[in-house]
Amino acid sequence: xxxxxxxxxxxxxxxxxxYQMYAVDGDEVAARGIQLARxxxxxxxxxxxxxxxxxxxxxxxxxxxxxxxxxMLAEAGFLVAQPGRDVLAVSPALTVNATDLDRFLGALAHxxxxx
Numbered sequence: 001x002x003x004x005x006x007x008x009x010x011x012x013x014x015x016x017x018x019y020q021m022y023a024v025d026g027d028e029v030a031a032r033g034i035q036l037a038r039x040x041x042x043x044x045x046x047x048x049x050x051x052x053x054x055x056x057x058x059x060x061x062x063x064x065x066x067x068x069x070x071x072m073l074a075e076a077g078f079l080v081a082q083p084g085r086d087v088l089a090v091s092p093a094l095t096v097n098a099t100d101l102d103r104f105l106g107a108l109a110h111x112x113x114x115x
Contacts, residue, residue, distance in 0.1 A: 020094065023094040023095060024094055029054070029055065029094055030054070031098075032055060032092070032096055032097075032098065032101055033053070033054035033055050035098060035101055035102075035105075036054075036055060036057060036090070036092070036101060036105070037057075039101075039102075039105035039108075039109075040057060040059070040105075043105075043108070043109050043112060045059065045112075048060065049061065052090075055090075055091060055092055055094065055096070056089070056090070056091045057089070057090040057091070058083075058087050058088070058089055058090070059087065059088045059089075059090065060086055060087050061086060061087070061088060061112075061115075062086050063085045063086045064115075065086075065112075065115045066082055066084075066085065066086050066087060066088050067082065067085075068115045069088060069108075069111050069112065069115050070082045070088055072111045072114065072115070073107060073108065073111055076107045076111070078104055078107055078108075090108075092104065
């Protein structure tokens with residue numbers, strides 16, 4: 001579940017938005033966003049390679065690295081989108097816990113070392 005849009009053009013949009021608001025109420029989502037930002041920064045990704053806020057981040061890695069990283073993360077059990085040839089979109093669920101986010105960041109760091 002990602003807070004990308006509030007209107008999907010169907011009858012369930014308002015209900016979906018309401019439950020998204022319930023999910024982000026409190027400090028946990030903000031804490032996970034900070035954890036994600038810190039983890040990406042600690043990997044050595046510079047500001048031109050990372051963009052976004054909160055739990056929605058884009059990583060500009062170059063076409064070859066982005067494609068290979070997406071495939072390797074999928075093999076490790078993590079789903080990331082590749083909305084552009086050279087970009088990975090990282091958008092974990094709003095309910096992601098610290099342990100699972102650490103596992104993802106560890107896998108991403110390992111993959112980026114390989115590519």
